[in-house]
Amino acid sequence: MESSSPATVSADHGPGPTPADLLRRLRARGAGDPVTHVERVPARAGVPAPWPSWAPEELRAAFTRRGVVAPWQHQTQAAALAYDGDHVVVATGTASGKSLAYQLPALATLLADPRATVLYLAPTKALAADQLRAVAALELEGVRPACYDGDTPRAEREWIRRHSRFVLTNPDMLHHGILPGHAQWSGFLRRLAYVVIDECHTYRGVFGSHVAHVLRRLRRQCARFGATPVFVLASATSGDPATAAGRLTGLPVTAVTEDASPRGGVTFALWEPPLLPPDSGAAPPDSSSVPGQAAGDHDDLRQVRRSALRETADLLADTVAEGVRTLAFVRSRKGAEVVAANARRSLDDAVPGLGDRVAAYRGGYLREERRELERALLHGDLLGLASTNALELGVDLVGLDAVLICGYPGTRASLWQQAGRAGRSGQEALAVLVARDDPLDTYLVHHPEAIFGAPVEATVLDPANRYVLAPQLACAAVEAPLTPADLVLFGDGAKEAVDELVAAGALRQRPTGWYWRHRERPEVDLRGEGGAPVCVVESATGRLLGTVDGGSSHFLLHPGAVYLHQGVSYVVDELDLADGCALVHVEEPDWSTHARDVTDLSVVSVRSYVDAGPVGMFLGEVDVTSQVVSYQRRRIATGEVIDTRPLDLPARELRTVAVWFTLSPQSLALAGVQSADVPGALHAAEHAAIGLLPLMATCDRWDIGGLSTAVHADTEAPTVFVYDGHPGGAGFAERAYGTASAWLRATRDAIAECGCETGCPSCVQSPKCGNGNNPLSKPDAIRVLDVVLANLPE
Ligand SMILES: [Zn+2]
Numbered sequence: 001m002e003s004s005s006p007a008t009v010s011a012d013h014g015p016g017p018t019p020a021d022l023l024r025r026l027r028a029r030g031a032g033d034p035v036t037h038v039e040r041v042p043a044r045a046g047v048p049a050p051w052p053s054w055a056p057e058e059l060r061a062a063f064t065r066r067g068v069v070a071p072w073q074h075q076t077q078a079a080a081l082a083y084d085g086d087h088v089v090v091a092t093g094t095a096s097g098k099s100l101a102y103q104l105p106a107l108a109t110l111l112a113d114p115r116a117t118v119l120y121l122a123p124t125k126a127l128a129a130d131q132l133r134a135v136a137a138l139e140l141e142g143v144r145p146a147c148y149d150g151d152t153p154r155a156e157r158e159w160i161r162r163h164s165r166f167v168l169t170n171p172d173m174l175h176h177g178i179l180p181g182h183a184q185w186s187g188f189l190r191r192l193a194y195v196v197i198d199e200c201h202t203y204r205g206v207f208g209s210h211v212a213h214v215l216r217r218l219r220r221q222c223a224r225f226g227a228t229p230v231f232v233l234a235s236a237t238s239g240d241p242a243t244a245a246g247r248l249t250g251l252p253v254t255a256v257t258e259d260a261s262p263r264g265g266v267t268f269a270l271w272e273p274p275l276l277p278p279d280s281g282a283a284p285p286d287s288s289s290v291p292g293q294a295a296g297d298h299d300d301l302r303q304v305r306r307s308a309l310r311e312t313a314d315l316l317a318d319t320v321a322e323g324v325r326t327l328a329f330v331r332s333r334k335g336a337e338v339v340a341a342n343a344r345r346s347l348d349d350a351v352p353g354l355g356d357r358v359a360a361y362r363g364g365y366l367r368e369e370r371r372e373l374e375r376a377l378l379h380g381d382l383l384g385l386a387s388t389n390a391l392e393l394g395v396d397l398v399g400l401d402a403v404l405i406c407g408y409p410g411t412r413a414s415l416w417q418q419a420g421r422a423g424r425s426g427q428e429a430l431a432v433l434v435a436r437d438d439p440l441d442t443y444l445v446h447h448p449e450a451i452f453g454a455p456v457e458a459t460v461l462d463p464a465n466r467y468v469l470a471p472q473l474a475c476a477a478v479e480a481p482l483t484p485a486d487l488v489l490f491g492d493g494a495k496e497a498v499d500e501l502v503a504a505g506a507l508r509q510r511p512t513g514w515y516w517r518h519r520e521r522p523e524v525d526l527r528g529e530g531g532a533p534v535c536v537v538e539s540a541t542g543r544l545l546g547t548v549d550g551g552s553s554h555f556l557l558h559p560g561a562v563y564l565h566q567g568v569s570y571v572v573d574e575l576d577l578a579d580g581c582a583l584v585h586v587e588e589p590d591w592s593t594h595a596r597d598v599t600d601l602s603v604v605s606v607r608s609y610v611d612a613g614p615v616g617m618f619l620g621e622v623d624v625t626s627q628v629v630s631y632q633r634r635r636i637a638t639g640e641v642i643d644t645r646p647l648d649l650p651a652r653e654l655r656t657v658a659v660w661f662t663l664s665p666q667s668l669a670l671a672g673v674q675s676a677d678v679p680g681a682l683h684a685a686e687h688a689a690i691g692l693l694p695l696m697a698t699c700d701r702w703d704i705g706g707l708s709t710a711v712h713a714d715t716e717a718p719t720v721f722v723y724d725g726h727p728g729g730a731g732f733a734e735r736a737y738g739t740a741s742a743w744l745r746a747t748r749d750a751i752a753e754c755g756c757e758t759g760c761p762s763c764v765q766s767p768k769c770g771n772g773n774n775p776l777s778k779p780d781a782i783r784v785l786d787v788v789l790a791n792l793p794e
């Protein structure tokens, strides 16, 4: 949501140290220099643009009343394209005012044509409600904006269908309510001029693939009524937004990416916690192996880094001691509490009482409590706050002097959103990214261009996923019989999916098309990802906390798992797979849990491949059998492994898409990899490659899996597989295949640039390894990747 700007903290205490001075003092603290890079992000003056001539005076006046003096250039650029009938995606930074880019053409059209209508889609009801407030506040005659979602009272629904000309809803309601009821919506759809898709980067993976087909179903109904609406999309900064938006809508989309809004100056430091000496007595991050397997010798893996949490706590204490108002972002609530507690303790050691100036922010605060926290920080009663991202949802805090980010938050968009809390007008601020023990974090602190250069991650989705396509075609067939033209609209794989539905008795072919044969509609959940979702129920109260998709349930909801829900920690007592529910109780232990699985994989078919001499690169379908066999408990503060406990869960089958590469044994021997070291080399390369894939596509480790082997039965060669963790694939493996050389180059560099000697969690160790990170060979992984990169065309 872009329409409201958060309240700015006013500068009401004396000037503190400059960001450069502050950083100099922070980095002089320890023995070595933990700073790998300092970037000066200069203040940027906004580039205003004149109101477009087609924007009626009434509309300009309404925006001016709401505080928009003049639009920024990217807003008018996108608005002009949309007004001319081009589908457009505006992908610019947080708070750059993306909503004006679609409000301008949409509302100008509504004012000029008293019959026209606009459909606005947001990923959540809350966002749609925010947007409704923004549009309603313009008080434009005859627009009658209204939210239409699951909460809309029945009595109001008919009025909205008949009279609202700006309907705000979400993809789920479009799928479950509006499209199946298209007859009642024919008047609205017939006059539909614009479809606005806000926060479109959230439509990724399997969910995004479903939404892509819901939008095709919408286009199909509009076409039946003679309407061809223009699509205007708003996205966070992302790689190649035009392609992602094109896949989502099935239409050619022009991207506007040049952000012309103003921004304060920030000194941004990348910080890598130092490696601890091997004899420091620190616990190894990974000291036990899966029961039933020989315990590996992990003595050579004992080298670890100082934890990012401790480093962040020290930085927070130091900045607070300097009188600098600082916000620290930590990924988990428990982690935020650890950071605040450690910072408080060291401040009190220095000056008794000073620790009171630091607090942890917990999710779930009441509105008044949040306002009190804002007030305390504003007035300097509070100088340091450690928080999870929950803060982004509730507290209006910008204009801080320093922001500490403990661990890469997963995407550049979130990174900038967090760093964007720093900097008040006219004053420079400091932002520090503290790397965690993770290959991606390691890569980023050594490759600042991946953060400060061109955007790298793209939003991926795969509308051709047959596990999505077939049910969506069934939904479409209920809405109107499918025709040969529809097969083109729904794209690759549509004909095969229709044939399957005919063979399964769901569709009947007649001369006029394919007809749905059943009385009831197919049940299709846009957010379900294969396998029925598992309900999470609090035993004591019977309260339903939420659902977890079937695919992840064994990992996240096994007995003993620590399950986080809206910042509150629960422990799972029982996972009842037959009933599809997990019973949990509130408990906040000092450890986190990490499930481990064993995996088997067979190749079903090859979609595409690159024959590069001794190296082969493949994309295809695979069958994966995996079983969650145990879980580790680890201390949150230190990462120390407490123990590994066995689990008794059934194996699960997954047909999905994988990318894999093979190497000839000769090429490995030539590169100096001894045959005994091949398994460890491939295994290490696989871990790091999975860790780096989020650089290329918005996914996380849990969206992808891997397998490596010195000889695979299907490829008959040393092979590394990386596969999508969702039935039918979600586009991640495909994206990896399409960017293979860049992806594996980054993987190679991350391993080579890690300062450890024999491998650590920052490079080749993985927190979800089913083999207890054994065997692993860091130097040989580099050799493997060098062979691949030397042969693979760019
Ligand atoms: Zn390492």
Ligand SMILES: [Zn+2]
Pocket: 683, 687, 766, 768, 769, 770, 771, 772, 773, 774
């Ligand atoms: Zn592994």
